[in-house]
Amino acid sequence: MINFDFYLLVNKHCHQSEIPDVDRRARRKLIIASILCVIFMIGEIVGGYLSNSLAIASDAAHLLTDFASFMISLFSLFMATRPSTKKMSFGWYRAEVIGALTSVLLIWVVTGVLVYMAVQRLIGQPYEIDAKLMLITSGVGVIVNLIMGFTLHQHGHSHHGHSHEGGQSNHKDENINVRAAFIHVLGDFLQSFGVFLAAIVIYFKRDWIIVDPICTFIFSVLVLITTFAIMKDAVLVLMEAIPKGIDFEEVMNILLNIEGVKKVHNLRIWALSLDKVAMSAHVAISAGTNPQNVLMMATKDVHDKFNFFEMTLQIEEFQDAMEDCQQCKNPS
Known part of the structure; x- marks a missing residue:
């Protein structure tokens, strides 16, 4: 099985040269x-x-x-x-x-x-x-x-x-x-x-x-x-709780609605500070789906709705074992 790992920082620069x-x-x-x-x-x-x-x-x-x-x-x-x-x-x-x-x-x-x-x-x-x-x-x-x-x-x-x-x-x-x-x-x-x-x-x-x-x-x-x-x-x-104004299910559904996405797990949304929010997720795609296209669409769709300070997405091929994996289950 081939895993594709892509890490994306949703920033206009790699660093800030001045105080926001x-x-x-x-x-x-x-x-x-x-x-x-x-x-x-x-x-x-x-x-x-x-x-x-x-x-x-x-x-x-x-x-x-x-x-x-x-x-x-x-x-x-x-x-x-x-x-x-x-x-x-x-x-x-x-x-x-x-x-x-x-x-x-x-x-x-x-x-x-x-x-x-x-x-x-x-x-x-x-x-x-x-x-x-x-x-x-x-x-x-x-x-x-x-x-x-x-x-x-x-x-x-x-x-x-x-x-x-x-x-x-x-x-x-x-x-x-x-x-x-x-x-x-x-x-x-x-x-x-x-x-x-x-x-x-x-x-x-x-x-x-x-x-x-x-x-x-x-x-x-x-x-x-x-x-x-x-x-x-x-x-x-x-305590790294989900920040105000962000709906966990809404972020999840944005990713699940992308063509080729079978499952989203390990979705994490937390605040570095009150005005700087980070997000990470594993996106499992069906066999034959172009991972680059999924990554581009996921980045665009999520960023259009939520302007995360930092976002990390891992694209991986879906496996049936993910359905029963305890670590892959989303929080209730």
Whole structure:
């Protein structure tokens, strides 16, 4: 029996000589957000100390976490641009996923500490808060978080005239680190807005200072909820799950509908990062079928529907034993 092995990289070049547009935009957004974040973080630390507001202090701590996550994201973007090596044959694309995962874990730890401090204040001794300073600081916080949110927002639209190197996904024009940073800022905005409302209440009702730790507790829980989606996406990428927006059966049927194809097995679809999807498959053809023609049609049909970053097809002659082979069975 003759086996025909063909390996095809669905790329316009064998390598990238420059940073992709998505990553370049991501780096610019993160740098701007980092500058805004560190400036206002210092302001909130001072404001929280002077006003004796735990809610302001917790907001400053979240900004510190955001700044750390921005730095992790920038570092991971840099790592992702490094070329592949013999040891790291897929390159460093997963570095940005690990960076996003680390930043989410970091904010979960800090949020846990803040919840503990809020509980301590709820059951502790009375304390005084400078409501006016708290009101001013939290108001500025709302504005700064809005600016950072607009800076980090990703439109997710396609650009005409070229195609992005990723799967047919709703996130193909997004960067997972910018998305993680945006979720961080969204959580901070919610907390800043809550602190602002609490400051208004305390300003007019001085004996309602218990609102300060309650606000911290409630919005810390919201931050955990808003970061869960990023954690889920990052874990799915690391577990090599099929990416969003790609239907396994649809890819399978595209290959099976090609003339001469008897069976498709070992179909694998996974994400190197959120915007870079890889695919491989064994395509078994009937005797006498031209393998080159099948390869060309398979490449065209799949690529017309799904713009995979990397695709590997193995063309082989069909054997009856494939029907009973456990390794050739497709997942249920």
